Amino acid sequence: MTENMIDILGNGGIMKEILKEGTGEKPLPNSKVQVHYVGTLTNGKKFDSSRDRDQPFEFVVGKRSVIQGWDLGIPTMKIGELAKFTIKADYAYGSQSPSKDIPPNSTLIFNVELLGFEAPETWDVIFEKCLKKKELGNQKFKEGKWQEAENEYHGAIHKISEIPTSSLNEEEAKKVNELTLVIHLNSAMAMIKTGNFHHALSHCSQALAIDPKNSKALYRKAICLGSESDFEGAISTLKFGLEVDPNNGAMKSKFKFYMQKKNDEIKRKREMYQRMFKKK
Template sequence: VDYTGTLFPSGEQFDSSTRRGTFKFDLGRGAVIRGWDVGVATMRVGEKAEFILAPNYAYGARGAPPRIPPNSTLKFEVELHGFTQAQRLKAALKYKESGNALFKSSNWDDARAAYEKALGQLDDVWEETDEEKAEILAARIAVLSNLAAVLLKLKQYREAVARCNDALARDAKQSKVLYRLAQAQLGLGEFDAAVDTVQKGLEVRDGVG
């Protein structure tokens, strides 16, 4: 990333990558302040963002003397140049886990947002080895399936169908996805299609085809 950090709201600059070059760090490992780990994980490659971080997301009661006083609110202007594949996948799985927790607490809208962020992270992941391809495929299908489950709760059946079909286009033998697709089709009143989907699910379960 490239960045400029200032005290908020005074605007006094305390650091900038222009002084020492583009900054690289391991995302999600506590190598930087908490606000960076959280904020950068939400960004897309090429995006510019502005973070205003409360002290508990920055340097807290200790500050970072002499440039950053204790209990300082900080403002960062950040431009993201890229992620490593491992960082993207880790961020995606973190959003997936967050979505799962929100789903269990019946927080449908926030769960949906978390799953959509997970998909956004996976969109920027590239695959090189067969093992990496399998890992990313499994993550994407799981997120699509969970997102479909949320959409069913929200009664957004048409979008649930689209998410299920996206997953099934990648692996047609996903029985859980077929079950959710049938539920969405029933919600749309597409009874014949739902019966066909249930039949496909039973065939997958029984190892037919």
């Protein structure tokens, strides 16, 4: 190993040689990086090159969208840096062969230039973007544009999932959970309006995973179950909901409604069986 070789992990799995120094900061986890690279085997055979395509390659660090050697190696670079990475198979493709140009168990060599990167958004920036999407969804909902409202809620849910909750303090985590809960509740209502009870039920379940005693989630779940003729499920859900919120008039009304539906179904089946036996 030459003097300017860096053993990134200390086990020889990812070796780095700086060919040209860079400047500034290094990418943080979840940064979107832009690189140019040339990939070769140890025998010098080139198997891939962004330079040949004249198109930089972008990926988000730490999302496992690239080989582990890149996820661990690129964050050690500065903007403008050109480095040579020698990556053993365990941190590349292992015993797999992703293409005919890369044999199984290959050590790969990459000359990588870090062109730039976009730092990850902080949790509060993501939170504000989700809040705006939720509010836009609410506006669409008020206008009766149920599917457009759901599209905004879906975008908010997707965005809020980018927040690394493990790094939040108790108060921050509470705010994220509360917003996530509201978005799922609103999504469920929008889907109920469109008649998409299957997806509405999924949103209710996710809301209840956050707050198992949320009366709105329980009520909307009951509507979804009842609309799919699962009267037993609807009644059971409303029964629990009334234990949580005994004075909820809407739940009481729906409970009576689905009890009647259940009794009508029992009566219908009884009459059907009676007719069958008479025929016999």
